[in-house]
Amino acid sequence: MLKASDEILAVPPTVIPVEPSRxxxxxxxxxxxxxxxxxxxxxxxxxxGVLDPFFFGDPVRVAVVVWNWCTSGTILVHLGYTLxxxxxxxxxxxxxxxxxxxxxxxxxxxxxxxxxxxxxxxATPRVVLAPIFALWFGLGIWSKVALGTTLVFxxxxxxxxxxVREVSPIVLDNIRMLGAxxxxxxxxxxxxxxxxxxxxxxxNAIGMAFVGAVIGEYLGSVKGVGFLILQxxxxxxxxxxxxGIVILTICAxxxxxxVSWIERRLLVWRPTHGQADREAT
Amino acid sequence: xSESAVDVRTPATPRAQPGEAxxxxxxxxxxxxxxxxxxxxxxxxxxxSVDTGEFVSVVGPTGCGKSTLLNVAAGLLRPTSxxxxxxxxxFAGLNRDAAYLFQGESLMPWGRAIDNIAVGLRFHGKSRAxxxxxxxxxxxxxxxHSHGALFPHQMSGGMRKRVAIAQALALNPPIILxxxxxxxxxxxxxxxMETELLDLWSQDRKSVLFITHDLEEAISLSDRVVVLSAGPxxxxxxxxxxDLPRPREVADIRLSPDFLRLHTAIxxxxxxxxxxGYAQGKR
Ligand SMILES: Nc1ncnc2c1ncn2[C@@H]1O[C@H](COP(=O)(O)OP(=O)(O)OP(=O)(O)O)[C@@H](O)[C@H]1O
Ligand SMILES: [Mg+2]
Numbered sequence: 319m320l321k322a323s324d325e326i327l328a329v330p331p332t333v334i335p336v337e338p339s340r341x342x343x344x345x346x347x348x349x350x351x352x353x354x355x356x357x358x359x360x361x362x363x364x365x366x367g368v369l370d371p372f373f374f375g376d377p378v379r380v381a382v383v384v385w386n387w388c389t390s391g392t393i394l395v396h397l398g399y400t401l402x403x404x405x406x407x408x409x410x411x412x413x414x415x416x417x418x419x420x421x422x423x424x425x426x427x428x429x430x431x432x433x434x435x436x437x438x439x440x441a442t443p444r445v446v447l448a449p450i451f452a453l454w455f456g457l458g459i460w461s462k463v464a465l466g467t468t469l470v471f472x473x474x475x476x477x478x479x480x481x482v483r484e485v486s487p488i489v490l491d492n493i494r495m496l497g498a499x500x501x502x503x504x505x506x507x508x509x510x511x512x513x514x515x516x517x518x519x520x521x522n523a524i525g526m527a528f529v530g531a532v533i534g535e536y537l538g539s540v541k542g543v544g545f546l547i548l549q550x551x552x553x554x555x556x557x558x559x560x561x562g563i564v565i566l567t568i569c570a571x572x573x574x575x576x577v578s579w580i581e582r583r584l585l586v587w588r589p590t591h592g593q594a595d596r597e598a599t
Numbered sequence: 600x601s602e603s604a605v606d607v608r609t610p611a612t613p614r615a616q617p618g619e620a621x622x623x624x625x626x627x628x629x630x631x632x633x634x635x636x637x638x639x640x641x642x643x644x645x646x647x648s649v650d651t652g653e654f655v656s657v658v659g660p661t662g663c664g665k666s667t668l669l670n671v672a673a674g675l676l677r678p679t680s681x682x683x684x685x686x687x688x689x690f691a692g693l694n695r696d697a698a699y700l701f702q703g704e705s706l707m708p709w710g711r712a713i714d715n716i717a718v719g720l721r722f723h724g725k726s727r728a729x730x731x732x733x734x735x736x737x738x739x740x741x742x743x744h745s746h747g748a749l750f751p752h753q754m755s756g757g758m759r760k761r762v763a764i765a766q767a768l769a770l771n772p773p774i775i776l777x778x779x780x781x782x783x784x785x786x787x788x789x790x791x792m793e794t795e796l797l798d799l800w801s802q803d804r805k806s807v808l809f810i811t812h813d814l815e816e817a818i819s820l821s822d823r824v825v826v827l828s829a830g831p832x833x834x835x836x837x838x839x840x841x842d843l844p845r846p847r848e849v850a851d852i853r854l855s856p857d858f859l860r861l862h863t864a865i866x867x868x869x870x871x872x873x874x875x876g877y878a879q880g881k882r
Pocket of ligand 1: 660702812
């Protein structure tokens, strides 16, 4: 009797239904056209004298600066600094955020005790901490890592806290009935649940780490892309400023792609767009 | 617990009856009502027992306190007064003799079907390899042989219920508590699952407390059907022994005259409670 339904339900385990292929997707091509059009507009307005190149730069000269930085290798040193600061802040902030989120999520009393302090700390504009961190940790990478960490920490913390609180009580009761100890609950329920929430915050978190690093450099440093921009501004070299911004944007995009890639590998259990969600009960 | 409060209607019952898997003794459950400081007594003075190897169904109007009773049997909820015993002894914390099939979705969404089944075995000290082997065996038994790698969101509602059944039964508990396990399924899948459940149950006759609001389901599965009154203060008001022969074919048995006779008799009692419950719900 069951066998009949099995035939209908027999989806091979690894195959995920793919959306039927439509006509050619023109969106990527249109994006490129849009980008080129904006660059042309910028270039044209500067050439026609509508925009003053002293303030607005010149896309061609910006490209030349980027090219020179890349070929001479100067950018590698600075980029190396900025990226290591970003990744360190990201790792540190994430680990601390997960730890604190799990602990406070599981201990409602402690959560109530710390609540106003956390809210206050999160409400403080972290940028004002940059000079303090520079005093404490010097002008090297650690003052930037500290700034980035304070930004990443809260993003991750709030998500893990939420993730622990929002575990389905039925799933929890079920696991307890199956004989889970408190340690098992942490490992099999709270941690995986929090992980999914962490990942939804990682895009934000990596961006925050990057912002922390660049702002830290901008406010005082001797190396890094933020420092390059600061230097260029000091000598009124708008083209170099824009070149720095271009480099930063590309890096941010690459980091974001990296997070998406990790996310896809670790969160296979989550319904993705295109696949229907679970029915609500 | 309420030994001093002598209730003339309920005769004093001996504590340890050897043949009893579960016994509710004048169980009362009150909840703080969210409207104010008052108490809402969902279940009052409910006494009920399930014999070893017996399949008992409990029917009652929606919201009367069926899930509440089952939570008490599972040890997830302490009764306000009264006692609950499993095989004659009371338990602190969860009922370790029981498996629970929940009304809602209970699988870990981040676990594949086979891992969801194996996880309970791991908690019971089995090695990973051993747990996976038993889990695969149970996947076969619930007809999901090649679907072990699916995540809950990739399965149909019926498949998820089968995994949940396998998850509970793989631990080989002497008592099974089921809370409207099939109510979210369509009628065909439902009859299939009922047949399958009876199949599994007849292999080793565990003690089952089965909650449903579907009278036909209750009759076709059970040895005994208990009718609960409408809430508040729910308690059993009638019991019917279902003497239909086994093995049963749930799709066909509904047409037999004996079934219809039982259905008419039980519905006569239940209908009044359902109407009462409905009237209360409207207020
Ligand atoms: N934790 C709680 N706090 C307050 N009231 C509760 C709680 N749990 C249950 N109740 C109340 O107790 C009554 C019985 O609830 P219960 O879930 O046992 O009903 P049920 O018979 O299982 O209903 P259904 O058939 O819809 O599943 C309901 O009126 C409900 O509002
Ligand atoms: Mg219920």
